[in-house]
Amino acid sequence: MRSSDTPGRHVLFLNWRDTGNPEGGGSEVYVERVAAELVSRGHRVTVLCAAYPGAAGEELTGSGVRLLRRGGRHTVYLRAAVAWLAGWLGLGAVARRPYGMPDLVVDVGNGLPFLCPLYTRRPVIALVHHVHREQWPVVLGARAARIGWWIESRLAVRVYRRCRYVTVSSATRDELAGLGVDPARVTVIHNGTPELVGRPAPRATEPTLIVLGRLVPHKRVELALRAVAELAPRFPTIRLVVAGQGWWEERLRQVAGELGIAGRVRFTGYVTDTDKHALLSSAWLALTPSLKEGWGLTIVEAGAAGTPAVAFRSAGGVAEAIRDGVTGLLAADEDDFVARVGELLADDVRRLAMGEAARAHAATFTWPVAGARFAGLVTVLAGEPVPAPATARLAP
Template sequence: MKIAFVNWRDPWHPQAGGAETFAWELARRLARAGHQVWFVTARAPGQRGKEVVEGVRFARMGATFTVYPLVLAWLLVRRGRFDAVLDCQNGIPFFTPWVVRRRTKVVCVVHHVHDRQFGVHLPGWLAAVGRFLEGPVSRWSYRRRPSVAVSPSTELAMRERLGWKGPIHIVPNGVSVADPGDVARSAEPRLVCLGRLVAHKRVHLLLDAVAELRRHRPDLQVDVIGRGPEEERLRARLPEGVTLHGYLPERDKSRLVARAWLHVSASQGEGWGLSVLEAAALGVPTVAFDVDGLRDAVRPGETGWLLPEGADGTGLAKGIAGALDEVDETYSVKCREWADRFSWDRSAERLLAVLEGRAPGERSSDLGEWAGEER
C-alpha cells in the first residue's frame, strides 16, 4: 500500500513527544514490510523539507498552525496517490477526509482527548475553538471512518466526551529502551521524572513535594529528564536535591532511569503513558495519578501506585513516601514482565490489520486479552 502518516511533528522536532514516537515507530515498520510510506509533518527551523529515512519519505511544511492547511493542500494535489492515510490527532486532527478520495482508507489516530487541556495551554476563546474542532467537527468528519485509540481510557473518552460513534480499535504503544549496561539501583532513595516539560505534565507538583520528602529522607535525589516550554520556569525554582537534565541521549537516559527507585508522573492525563512503560522495562515502578491513560499503563500493587486525582504537592509527597517504604524487587520483576507484553512490532501488526479491514486481535491475541482484561 501507499500510506501517508500525517502528524503534527516528526520525532526530531524540538517539541516531539510520545505521539511522534508512536507515528515514527509504526511508519518505519510498515516501510520495512514493503509498503510505500510518507511522513507528512511540520518543519522546524533547520530541518529539511524533504528526505528519506529508513525507507520513509518525509515531507515537511509549515509551523504550529500553518502545517494544517499546507498538509491539506499537499494531499489534495496528490489525492489519487494514496491507498491509506493515518490522520494523527494532536488536539485536533488534520481533517484529511475533506481532501482525499472517498475510497482512500482514512484512519484517525487519537492519543488522548484534549478537551480539558486546551484551557491549560490556550486563551479562553481559542480553547473553545479547539474543543469545537475536536468534538462536533471531528465527529462529523470521521463519522464513516475507523479510528484508532492507544488505550481503553482514550476509547472511553472518545465515546463519552466526544460522542464518537464509529468503530474504534485499540493500538497501544510499544516500548523500546536503550541498554543501560551494568547499572544497579541507587543506594540512596532516588526518583526520576521522564517526559516533555509542558504545563499539563505538572512537574511543578513533584517539585512542591520534594521539600516534604527530604524532611524524612534528606538524602533523596530527583532526576527530571526532558525538555519543553516549561523548562526555564521549572529550572528557576529547583529545590535542593533536584537535577533538571534536559534532553539526554537514549543510553544516558536509560542509565539514570535504571538507578531510580521510583518513576513519578504528575500528569493531568495521557493517552497511554509511554514513559511509564519505558521505566517499567528498566524495572522501575511508577507513582502517578488515577487519570486517563496512566490508569491503563500502571497496574496498582504490581507495577506502581495510583493516587487520587486532585491531590496537591502534599498529597503527592504522601503517596511517594508510602511507595518508597513499599518498593522492593518484586515490583521490578512485575514491571519487566508487564513491559514485555508490548512491542512496536505487535502494534504495527494491529495497525496494519485496521488498514486492511481486519480485526486487530486476529494477529495479536495477547494484546486483545489485555484490552479485555482492563475493561
C-alpha cells in the first residue's frame, strides 16, 4: 500500500481492448492486473478502450478500475484524442467526476500506439509488449503492413522520444533499442502469473497437447496441427486441445480436416478460468507456436499447472518465459518444433521433471511485484515537469 504522505494519482491507460472483449488477450490481462495493483496502492485508474457489442460504455470493475469504452476496433484511437481534448474544456469522459483529469497517461501500443504525446502535456509512459515487425505482413496486406511498420518503427519512436517506456521482457527492450530507443529509458516489468482457479484435473492418460490463446493468424496454431499430424504414427492416441476463440477458427478447422486429424483436435471456444486450469493441468505439453510474444503469459500459466511448454526461440519474450531445457524447450524452426514436441512426449521422466521446474519458475512472477514496480514509476513520473506537446517537437 502507498505511504500516507504519498498522494494518490489518477492514471489513464489508453488500450486497444479490455479483457471482456472477445479479442482480448495477454496485453489486456497485463493492463488490468497492473491497474488493479495501482488501485490497491491508493491510485485512481481509468482504462479507455474500444467498445464492443453487449458491453457497457462505462463500468467499474471489482478491483476498482474504471473502464470507459469508446469507439470501435479502429476508431478508439481517434475517440481517445477527442475525449482528452474535450476534457480540457471539462466536457469529456476522461474529465468526468469522480476522478478528474489524469495525472499520468499510459499509452499501450499494440502495434498501433495512441500517439498521445501529440495532444497531452501530462507525463506519458509508452507500454510496449513487443515489436510487431514480423506480424504486420501476416495481419495486413503488403501495403498496409508497410504503413503500420513505419508508424511503429519510425513515427512512434520520434513521438515518444522523451517518454519513459515499460515493456514486459528484456527481448522487447533489445528490439526497441534496435529502433533507436535508449535502453536506459526502458523499464522491464514482467507479467505476474495468474492465479489458478478450481481444482486441477488429473493428467491425461493419452498424449495430450494444448494451445491456449486467441485464434488469429499470427498465433500460428497451424503448426500445432502439423505437429499432431506428423507425430500421430509414433503416438497413435495423440490429441490436441485448442482452447480459445477468434475469427481464424474456421480456417483452423479446415486445416485439421486437410491434415486428416479432425478427430484428434478439440476446439473448446471460450474457456472459463476454472476450465482453463483443468485443461492445462491435464495436458502433457503446452504449445506456443506464436510468431511473436512480448512475454508468453500462457506459458507461465501452463507452468503453474505443472505443464512444460514448447515454443520458438525467435518469438521474443517466450525465451524468458521458458528456461530452455529446464521448464520447456525452444525450437529453432518448424521442423525442430515438431521434433521437440515428439522428444518430450517420448520421455516421461524428463517431461515430468520439467513440469515441476515450470511450476517453481511460474511462482517467481507475481502481480504485486509488477504493480509495485509500476507504482514506483507513477510516483516519480507524475511529479516531473512535462515538455511541450510532441506537435511542437516534430516541427522541422
